[in-house]
Amino acid sequence: MPRGRRRTEFLMLIFAVAVVVFAYGSVGLGLNGKLPAGMAEYCGGFAVLILVAHFAVRRFAPWADPLMLPLATLLNGLGIVMIYRLQEVGRNGNPGSLSVPMSASATAIQLMYTAIGIAGFIGVLALIREPRVLQRYTYTFGAIGLILLAIPALLPSHISEVPGTGAKIQLAIGGFSIQPEEFAKLALAVFFAGYLVAKRDVLALAGRRFLGIDLPRARDLGPVLIAWAASLLVLVFESDIGTSALFFGLFVVMIYVATQRTSWLLIGIALFVFGSVAASRLFGHVGERFDIWLHPFTGSNPSGNAYQLVQGLYGMGYGGVLGRGLGGGQPYFTPLVQSDFIVTAFGEEIGLTGLMALLIIYGLIVQRGLRAAISTRDPFAKLLAGGLAFVLALQVFVIVGGVTRLIPLTGITTPFLSQGGSSLVASWMMIGMLMRISDTARRPPPQAIQDEGMTQVVRIG
Amino acid sequence: MSTLTLLLIRLAFLAILWLFVIAAVGVVRTDMFGTSGAGRKAGRQRQPQRPRPSRPARGGRGEAHRLLVTSGALVGTSLGLTDQQITVGRANDATLVLNDDYASSRHARLFPQDGQWIVEDLGSTNGTYLDRQKVTQPTPVPVGVPIRIGKTVLELRR
Numbered sequence: 001m002p003r004g005r006r007r008t009e010f011l012m013l014i015f016a017v018a019v020v021v022f023a024y025g026s027v028g029l030g031l032n033g034k035l036p037a038g039m040a041e042y043c044g045g046f047a048v049l050i051l052v053a054h055f056a057v058r059r060f061a062p063w064a065d066p067l068m069l070p071l072a073t074l075l076n077g078l079g080i081v082m083i084y085r086l087q088e089v090g091r092n093g094n095p096g097s098l099s100v101p102m103s104a105s106a107t108a109i110q111l112m113y114t115a116i117g118i119a120g121f122i123g124v125l126a127l128i129r130e131p132r133v134l135q136r137y138t139y140t141f142g143a144i145g146l147i148l149l150a151i152p153a154l155l156p157s158h159i160s161e162v163p164g165t166g167a168k169i170q171l172a173i174g175g176f177s178i179q180p181e182e183f184a185k186l187a188l189a190v191f192f193a194g195y196l197v198a199k200r201d202v203l204a205l206a207g208r209r210f211l212g213i214d215l216p217r218a219r220d221l222g223p224v225l226i227a228w229a230a231s232l233l234v235l236v237f238e239s240d241i242g243t244s245a246l247f248f249g250l251f252v253v254m255i256y257v258a259t260q261r262t263s264w265l266l267i268g269i270a271l272f273v274f275g276s277v278a279a280s281r282l283f284g285h286v287g288e289r290f291d292i293w294l295h296p297f298t299g300s301n302p303s304g305n306a307y308q309l310v311q312g313l314y315g316m317g318y319g320g321v322l323g324r325g326l327g328g329g330q331p332y333f334t335p336l337v338q339s340d341f342i343v344t345a346f347g348e349e350i351g352l353t354g355l356m357a358l359l360i361i362y363g364l365i366v367q368r369g370l371r372a373a374i375s376t377r378d379p380f381a382k383l384l385a386g387g388l389a390f391v392l393a394l395q396v397f398v399i400v401g402g403v404t405r406l407i408p409l410t411g412i413t414t415p416f417l418s419q420g421g422s423s424l425v426a427s428w429m430m431i432g433m434l435m436r437i438s439d440t441a442r443r444p445p446p447q448a449i450q451d452e453g454m455t456q457v458v459r460i461g
Numbered sequence: 462m463s464t465l466t467l468l469l470i471r472l473a474f475l476a477i478l479w480l481f482v483i484a485a486v487g488v489v490r491t492d493m494f495g496t497s498g499a500g501r502k503a504g505r506q507r508q509p510q511r512p513r514p515s516r517p518a519r520g521g522r523g524e525a526h527r528l529l530v531t532s533g534a535l536v537g538t539s540l541g542l543t544d545q546q547i548t549v550g551r552a553n554d555a556t557l558v559l560n561d562d563y564a565s566s567r568h569a570r571l572f573p574q575d576g577q578w579i580v581e582d583l584g585s586t587n588g589t590y591l592d593r594q595k596v597t598q599p600t601p602v603p604v605g606v607p608i609r610i611g612k613t614v615l616e617l618r619r
Binding site for chain 1: 466467468470471472473474475477478479481482484485486488489491492535537538539540541543545547556557558560
């Protein structure tokens, strides 16, 4: 029985905002013993933004999934709360100092980015009324994606380098910086979906069986090799392992979803392992990442290269199962804790228990995205939703796996939580796209023009 | 702020965070199984033990809410049932567009009548099968009985 379920969404939104308000209040109580100064303004502003988003969904996508907006709201709100908590470090009598200082208005700026993100979300819902209109611009989106990806590599490093990391991934003009890769991710997901819908039959059917695996023909390997080469170029010229893993993973999974052939996954994994091992031998900064990952506590690593990772691990250890309470930890010891390492700040202050809840919330967003992919009937939208949901999961896996030392650490943003506008806006646009696809999937079939019986009266002449 | 108060706030925050997660999972659950109608709930309460296997031949008056594809290229797709008829076939204007070489353009239709769903073959080449029976005339479809169209299998679900 299809129902809009906007009431459920509204109730869940109230719940999400309440959790955020509670968290915001408890940061102040944990730090100074009193409620934070601008609490009413910040929480009120956030609630108004979310309300606007909710009414936009009612207007533009009434059949969309009821859960995506509340889940994204909660993550975004908790991100703002943590940024407020880190902004207070070293201010108003609170201890500590951050390695990369935050401005006194970081929370307000993050709230402003949230507003832009919600505007992007509404824009996607309002402009793209049917997912398939994007299919017409497959190659346009491919070109946009590649250009966005390549821009930082071509610019001089004082514009494109992120201070303190050596990664060339941003465009810094004036006081503002944007990271084009976040948007490139969306554009390339559209491109891959459009390309694979057109080409999937040849990729799926041609080829022969070997050892129980369907191998593709050599000439059909072209696209996957090009994607692999492009991701390696990103790795070499932008020193950004995370992004290159993200793009290659996105392509491999979408080709797998399109063709249902395991061989693509195996080929992709083999290429990626080969590429990263070769890169770690050839390029110093990649080899260093492997060293940090494997031997963080050896020799001079804990106070040198691996300092950030080790501090993050100590932070999470200090937090333990229940955490130190919001405002009660010492996350400021970890460099860049407000962007790449915000997960360790959460681990320290809300503990394993809270971090698990956050990961489940990510998992639920991914599940809703895959659900939309399964239930939609348009193959292009199916692939796009699957790809977007997967890339969110992969991004969370790469950064959380990195800071917890499961895989080599690579600096990418945590969707919705990290400080920074590009990631937030791109994540909201992605939620907008997923909700558009789920709206099309859940919309009841169109009404017949006239309610004809078994026979139909036709007027002649 | 005493340590005890802070401890209570910390635990309370974790508790409401997890309550949110549980509520979200609850929404996912109702989305999967549906919460339509207090009648069904009341019925469940009145006879709490109903472990016997569901009989597919139960009339299913107004009970089917979804049409689920259980096999074929579109497996997993589900359509909500309204009071409108559902056409199935390869034609682009069908309600359920099949990408199935063994289906005809306008293969079959399902329509509600007196609280039952009826399947009717629209003169397809390979025929429509309800369970094992070929559909030669409009036939009522009980909930949970497979309808075979080409390589695709559909089922009505509650």
